Amino acid sequence: MPRALLPKHIISSLDLDRREVDTIFDMADEYEKKGRVSKELSGKVIALAFFEPSTRTKNSFESAVKRLGASTIGFSSSEGTSVEKGETIADTVRMLEGYSDMIIIRHKFDGTAKFASEVSHVPIINAGDGKHEHPTQSIIDLYTVRKIKGHIEGLNFCVLGDLKYGRAVNSLLRLLTKFKPGKVFLVSPQQLKLREEVKSTLNYPVIETSSLQDVIGETDVLYVTRIQKERFADEVEFEKVKESYKVDLKAVEMMKRDSIILHPLPRVNEIDRKVDKTPQAKYFYQASLGVQVRMAIIKYLFGGLK
Amino acid sequence: MSDKELLVTKIREGTVIDHIPAGRALAVLRVLGINGSEGYRVALVMNVESKKMVRKDIVKISGRTVDEKESNLITLIAPNATINIIKDYDVTKKMKMKVPSVIEGLLRCPNPSCITNNDPEAFTNFLTVSESPLLLKCSYCETIIDEMQVVKQVL
Numbered sequence: 001m002p003r004a005l006l007p008k009h010i011i012s013s014l015d016l017d018r019r020e021v022d023t024i025f026d027m028a029d030e031y032e033k034k035g036r037v038s039k040e041l042s043g044k045v046i047a048l049a050f051f052e053p054s055t056r057t058k059n060s061f062e063s064a065v066k067r068l069g070a071s072t073i074g075f076s077s078s079e080g081t082s083v084e085k086g087e088t089i090a091d092t093v094r095m096l097e098g099y100s101d102m103i104i105i106r107h108k109f110d111g112t113a114k115f116a117s118e119v120s121h122v123p124i125i126n127a128g129d130g131k132h133e134h135p136t137q138s139i140i141d142l143y144t145v146r147k148i149k150g151h152i153e154g155l156n157f158c159v160l161g162d163l164k165y166g167r168a169v170n171s172l173l174r175l176l177t178k179f180k181p182g183k184v185f186l187v188s189p190q191q192l193k194l195r196e197e198v199k200s201t202l203n204y205p206v207i208e209t210s211s212l213q214d215v216i217g218e219t220d221v222l223y224v225t226r227i228q229k230e231r232f233a234d235e236v237e238f239e240k241v242k243e244s245y246k247v248d249l250k251a252v253e254m255m256k257r258d259s260i261i262l263h264p265l266p267r268v269n270e271i272d273r274k275v276d277k278t279p280q281a282k283y284f285y286q287a288s289l290g291v292q293v294r295m296a297i298i299k300y301l302f303g304g305l306k
Numbered sequence: 307m308s309d310k311e312l313l314v315t316k317i318r319e320g321t322v323i324d325h326i327p328a329g330r331a332l333a334v335l336r337v338l339g340i341n342g343s344e345g346y347r348v349a350l351v352m353n354v355e356s357k358k359m360v361r362k363d364i365v366k367i368s369g370r371t372v373d374e375k376e377s378n379l380i381t382l383i384a385p386n387a388t389i390n391i392i393k394d395y396d397v398t399k400k401m402k403m404k405v406p407s408v409i410e411g412l413l414r415c416p417n418p419s420c421i422t423n424n425d426p427e428a429f430t431n432f433l434t435v436s437e438s439p440l441l442l443k444c445s446y447c448e449t450i451i452d453e454m455q456v457v458k459q460v461l
Contacts, residue, residue, distance in 0.1 A: 088427055109424050110447030111422065111445075115421045
């Protein structure tokens with residue numbers, strides 16, 4: 001197939017250029033104005049291949065597909081599918097591409113979406129592959145920032161929590177390479193620092209620290225992620241770090257008045273529930289924007305620029 | 307016959323790979339897919355004195371030439387090796403070697419969660435991100451491996 005005719009996939013945040021991200025943001029704004037209802041993709045069928053369980057991502061993609069007038073097929077875990085009978089990922093993708101016009105895929109293995117894109121003749125959207133990437137989440141994240149702050153350039157970002165295994169973090173930091181952020185602070189326990197292979201793909205300097213207190217006052221966007229207990233060999237060690245990465249009212253008091261707190265969710269205990277009522281807490285608003293952004297992403301891959 | 311002559315006896319047709327880092331001759335043979343069952347006469351010299359390298363390995367293979375792709379793969383474990391193609395006891399070609407930009411299939415991704423370790427159709431594909439020091443990146447999960455990991459895997 002000639003290059004120009006190959007479908008465009010979204011596997012990594014790095015697959016999109018600035019113009020494309022801005023287009024998706026503008027399209028998401030348009031969908032919001034239209035009440036998030038459109039029939040542009042009527043007759044299309046989109047496969048949701050969720051080999052790994054998901055609540056938010058799957059439901060918001062499903063809602064986005066239906067609001068675009070398309071319908072869905074697929075599954076929400078490997079259970080009960082032919083994968084359980086030993087079918088390879090490649091064969092599952094081949095089957096789905098025959099039945100659908102696009103495949104949205106989530107899998108626990110790193111690199112699955114890229115592999116699927118090499119097998120598939122229809123566009124692939126990566127809805128999370130292991131600890132690798134979750135690009136559509138990062139588009140929602142920065143869309144939220146643009147909605148609230150009006151711009152992304154020059155803002156100081158602080159990314160907090162598990163930076164080693166968090167795929168949303170990787171995608172966010174990579175999407176920020178398309179903008180010119182101010183300072184970017186990475187706050188994590190020593191054992192959960194950002195992996196070198198991700199850091200080496202960034203085009204801006206990062207400031208790594210293990211103390212949130214040191215940087216929270218300078219932060220415009222605080223991006224909180226869950227510190228995953230299962231990553232710690234020693235539970236005592238986890239208990240020690242757990243509290244130091246908790247965003248509570250005391251931490252919010254140290255923040256600028258117009259700063260915002262985002263979280264890709266699900267949240268466990270890393271943000272105190274009392275923080276939910278503060279003006280900085282924007283994580284539920286962020287989640288609510290998921291549908292219009294995913295509508296824009298899907299439509300963009302079907303030729304949104306025309 | 308001196309020790310030196312014994313070690314560097316000329317071959318009539320084939321390939322001489324010199325200046326291999328000491329101890330990596332077997333890895334070079336692995337890269338070439340030679341395990342002895344092919345029937346080639348192979349001379350393998352390890353840990354001999356070298357002016358440039360102090361100690362080095364040499365591999366001589368009778369009746370087999372090495373192509374450009376194989377030469378490039380050898381740079382992964384023996385970056386300063388020289389490869390000479392021999393005909394009638396003379397060097398007829400000195401292979402120009404270049405670290406390959408893509409390495410398909412030869413290596414394994416050390417990340418157990420990488421798709422290449424979990425689907426029979428997903429073959430490894432590494433991209434060279436740095437030639438010196440050698441750093442290769444898995445094009446699926448982006449795990450980076452260095453020269454020592456490459457040598458360990460090949461051996």
